[in-house]
Amino acid sequence: MRANLNDSQQIAKDVSQSPSSLFILWREMIKDKLALISLVVLSCILLIVYGSALFLDQDKIVKVDLLSIYAPPSAEHWLGTDYGGRDILGQLIIGARNSFTIGLLITLLTGFIGLAIGLIAGYYGGIIDNVIMRIIDFILVLPFLMLVIVFVAIVPKYNVFTFILIMSAFLWTGKARLIRAKTLAERELDYVSASKTLGTPDWKIMIREILPNLSSIIIVNLTLNLAGNIGIESGLSYLGFGLPESTPSLGTLVSYATNPDVLQNKWWVWLPASLLILVIMLCINFIGQALKRAADARQRLG
Amino acid sequence: MEFLKVNHLKVYYPIRSGFFRRVVGHVKAVDDISFQLNRGETYGLVGESGCGKTTTGRTLIGLIKATAGEILLEGKDLAKLNRRERSYHRKDIQMIFQDPYSSLNPKKRVLDIIAEPIRNFEKLSPQEEKRKVQYLIERVGLHPDSIYKYPHEFSGGQRQRIGIARALTLHPKLIIADEPVSALDVSVQAQVLNFMKDIQTEFQLTYLFISHDLGIIRHMCDRIGIMYRGQFVEEGASQEIFNNPQHIYTKRLISAIPNVDPRKKQEQIKLRQHVEKEYKLSWQRYFNAEGKAYPLKRISDTHSVAIL
Structure with a gap:
């Protein structure tokens, strides 16, 4: 009898607390083995990268050592050295940390700006929408790469943060467009009209009513963008317009492969960085797919 | 006092066309309607x-x-x-x-x-x-x-x-x-x-x-x-309209209600044919040249029809 009572109390408690969104995400992750493996791999990589970066001395790593130029992997240098005799493993770790941090910050910053502007443009429509969309069109027609290169050249104190700001200034437009389009479709639905008739203020309708219904598209877009932004950062560094060479980046390491000799004979210089980029991007994409399903009740596996 | 009173309510949507998107006309979704609701x-x-x-x-x-008109809820104009x-x-x-x-x-x-x-x-x-x-x-x-x-x-x-x-x-x-x-x-x-x-x-x-x-x-x-x-063609107490429809549009609507009794099928068909004939013969009495209804005219205390 007592057990029964406890059971029914437990059930009542379970019912009264609908599963939190975090729990749903977790359940979805466990059901999808590929996403779970990706999550484990990505967390391991990030843990190792961020953990060991604490103990590495960046100045020591980027110091040129003429005695060990292009040294193959050995006990002293696990992944060999580059043309300056610098340790590849150390550069790899610090480079991965820099690339990931930059990618993440750009994603968050552009996501925030794009969300706010997209919601406002889509919800109010009319003149506001028109003005915002024309500004976005203008930014989109500017040659992105060229302007980034120009900015990189003219900014006096060029460091990681100015780089993030320059990138974000151009990359928010795509997100704003996407969210505007979804908001336009969403605001025509009756539940938005219902909220209006119930006296809910506009900002509350945008944040509490429309935003949750866009969450799946936002999460998927942000995760995919995270992978993309890491790629853009690496790409710019590869071209020589990303981070300065004194700040290691995955792109810098890959760019050493432009030398045919390095590409053919000295795999340890560029292969680890390329593989790391590939693995990180794949992991992020697989996790993104699982998140996408978790955000939509009809697609869930768990 | 009436609970809700709607006076000459109009809702127009502009039709824009041409390079400068000038307004060339209006869709008259609601075109000058007035009615009132009593409490309960x-x-x-x-x-x-x-x-x-x-x-x-x-x-x-x-x-x-x-676009125009007033909506009075318990005497207060909601638009103002x-x-x-x-x-x-x-x-x-x-x-x-x-x-x-x-x-x-x-x-x-x-x-x-x-x-x-x-x-x-x-x-x-x-x-x-x-x-x-x-x-x-x-x-x-x-x-x-x-x-x-x-x-x-x-x-x-x-x-x-x-x-x-x-x-x-x-x-x-x-x-x-x-x-x-x-x-x-x-x-x-x-x-x-x-x-x-x-x-x-x-x-x-x-x-x-x-x-x-x-x-x-x-x-x-x-x-x-x-x-x-966008206009009223007939307005009044439910009983009066169903039992004694005056406007041809109302008559057509009511004759279109399906009848479940199969024995009355012939009757229903005849009624529809009759209404259809009346519509063809006398629609000018009910609609003006643009095909719109005339202003409402009161025919009893609780019944108004849009006829000349």
């Missing part, structure tokens, strides 16, 4: 699709801006109120939406859906709020535990009841029901309609009932207005 009655708006009945309802509640007063009066008018699927936010639990107006207008503790929501959800015939479910876990009829519970939360005086049952199947329609009648007396509600289904209108409404192309 059910007023039906009937008409074919596109005749402006939904636009009228949405204008009354403020979702669409009126400032923001604060309007949000206060908003409590008095609520709406039941046509589509029970899109009118409930799929990401919110029933508790949050029904509590939304409470959170906007009243400061209640979570317990009080929950008790109130549970009372309402029980009143519309759902289990009190269902407040923790999501809308997709309910059937169409149950969803429409949730919509009704939400509309009742603020104790409104007027409920605009925009085709509340046209998305439901027939067995559930009767259930929801009878339930709406029950709560009408309990909560002292006035209904503006918008529908294209004359059978439902006859069942629900005390007075009806028949709309055609």
